[in-house]
Amino acid sequence: MIIVEKGCANPIADRSLRSMFEDRKRVFVDLLGWDVPVLDGRFEVDQFDDEHASYVIIAGRDGGHLGSARLLPTTRPHILGSLFPELCAGACPADPDVFEITRFCLSRQQDAAARRQVRNRLVSALAWYALERGIRRYTGVAEIGWLQQILAFGWDCRPLGLPRRFDSRVLGAIEIRIADDTPALLAANGIWDIAGVPAVRIAQAA
Amino acid sequence: MFDRVDVFVREVRGLQTEAELGDALAAITRDLGYRYFALTHHVDVRRSSSGIRIHNYPDGWAEWFDEQSLSADDPVHRASNLTSVGFAWSALPQMIALTADDRQILERARNHGIADGFTVPAHVPGEAHGSCSFAGAADDPLKDGAAPLLQLVGAFAFEAARRMRRGRFAPAPVRLTDRQRECVMWAARGKSDWEIARILGISHQTVIEHLRHARERYGVARRTLLAVHALFDGTIGFLDVLRQ
Numbered sequence: 001m002i003i004v005e006k007g008c009a010n011p012i013a014d015r016s017l018r019s020m021f022e023d024r025k026r027v028f029v030d031l032l033g034w035d036v037p038v039l040d041g042r043f044e045v046d047q048f049d050d051e052h053a054s055y056v057i058i059a060g061r062d063g064g065h066l067g068s069a070r071l072l073p074t075t076r077p078h079i080l081g082s083l084f085p086e087l088c089a090g091a092c093p094a095d096p097d098v099f100e101i102t103r104f105c106l107s108r109q110q111d112a113a114a115r116r117q118v119r120n121r122l123v124s125a126l127a128w129y130a131l132e133r134g135i136r137r138y139t140g141v142a143e144i145g146w147l148q149q150i151l152a153f154g155w156d157c158r159p160l161g162l163p164r165r166f167d168s169r170v171l172g173a174i175e176i177r178i179a180d181d182t183p184a185l186l187a188a189n190g191i192w193d194i195a196g197v198p199a200v201r202i203a204q205a206a
Numbered sequence: 207m208f209d210r211v212d213v214f215v216r217e218v219r220g221l222q223t224e225a226e227l228g229d230a231l232a233a234i235t236r237d238l239g240y241r242y243f244a245l246t247h248h249v250d251v252r253r254s255s256s257g258i259r260i261h262n263y264p265d266g267w268a269e270w271f272d273e274q275s276l277s278a279d280d281p282v283h284r285a286s287n288l289t290s291v292g293f294a295w296s297a298l299p300q301m302i303a304l305t306a307d308d309r310q311i312l313e314r315a316r317n318h319g320i321a322d323g324f325t326v327p328a329h330v331p332g333e334a335h336g337s338c339s340f341a342g343a344a345d346d347p348l349k350d351g352a353a354p355l356l357q358l359v360g361a362f363a364f365e366a367a368r369r370m371r372r373g374r375f376a377p378a379p380v381r382l383t384d385r386q387r388e389c390v391m392w393a394a395r396g397k398s399d400w401e402i403a404r405i406l407g408i409s410h411q412t413v414i415e416h417l418r419h420a421r422e423r424y425g426v427a428r429r430t431l432l433a434v435h436a437l438f439d440g441t442i443g444f445l446d447v448l449r450q
Binding site for chain 1: 208209211212215216219290291328329330331354355357358361362364365368369372382387391440441442443445446
């Protein structure tokens with residue numbers, strides 16, 4: 001199922017959010033070796049995980065986290081604008097209908113075939129949510145190898161500036177335009193996979 | 207120069223044919239200080255008609271290259287399997303162990319005017335590796351900061367070519383049952399049928415059947431090839447196999 005959470009007022013009490021933060025630690029800290037804060041040795045939570053963040057989560061029947069992405073409003077502090085503004089050739093996009101996708105995460109507790117299906121559902125859910133919510137563009141910072149995979153989903157991507165090297169990693173910034181044709185573009189690449197997936201929206205005090 | 211790349215990205219988005227993409231690539235290659243480009247999947251094009259290959263290399267070079275069936279062995283292609291970050295060919299000796307044959311290929315390329323190249327790797331899971339190379343520069347464009355520009359051009363050009371080829375290199379995905387996949391994963395880790403039976407708590411004969419069906423679905427006769435195919439299309443993951 002697809003769960004959209006607004007803010008994380010009580011992350012540890014909510015099963016989906018709790019297992020998401022645990023999986024984020026396994027992926028970004030244990031697997032990818034990012035230098036990001038870890039809470040209680042178990043949860044990867046940073047300064048952007050606040051009441052302004054939204055989370056699109058693909059969860060199993062028991063609510064356990066399978067994959068997720070965090071959406072940050074670009075009108076407030078976010079990764080591109082606050083940490084990597086030099087990745088934009090001009091001013092970083094900052095608009096009420098532009099959101100930044102960060103922490104795209106697929107749980108390691110599933111095999112490769114299952115991860116790929118969850119990836120497709122998550123990409124589809126992000127496009128669906130944008131259309132539903134009136135988001136017209138997503139932005140994101142990606143390592144260059146991941147950037148090629150984001151392009152290969154088939155949606156309409158543009159670079160925001162030149163990639164740069166940060167220590168051992170080369171990062172680039174892109175924007176993804178979401179419009180009525182986005183589902184068809186994703187479908188042409190075999191990515192669109194959302195039919196029959198129940199959507200649950202848990203509205204919290206935002 | 208980012209503006210020039212931005213124009214290129216917008217332009218290729220609307221292109222329909224590989225000839226048009228080739229023209230657009232030739233133009234931006236020139237603008238960024240190089241003479242030649244080659245956008246390619248790393249497959250032997252004589253055996254695989256579905257692989258992308260668009261280039262403006264001089265007459266004679268591509269033919270010789272194909273006659274030798276070099277694509278998979280090409281030192282530039284081998285190096286680009288190691289990274290997603292664009293690299294200058296002068297960095298090859300630090301990336302891979304160059305053989306005598308490799309040196310000969312590079313020397314022969316140089317004689318064709320294809321020298322001092324820069325290659326942008328392009329990897330999409332479950333598909334052949336590819337790259338976009340630029341070569342034959344008069345000066346040294348990298349000195350003037352061309353690398354990040356080339357990186358973007360390579361990435362977006364490869365995706366445009368991929369869009370044009372879509373369907374032609376996307377055979378129906380092979381689907382294994384959960385049990386078959388588990389057996390393949392353990393086979394990839396070097397376990398015998400008997401060992402897999404013990405690990406999964408099923409009979410020896412059942413494991414043999416699962417792996418036979420899995421081989422049939424991929425159309426291969428050997429368990430080594432079965433493992434390679436399952437890794438390639440993402441049915442099993444490298445980390446699942448390598449996990450201690």
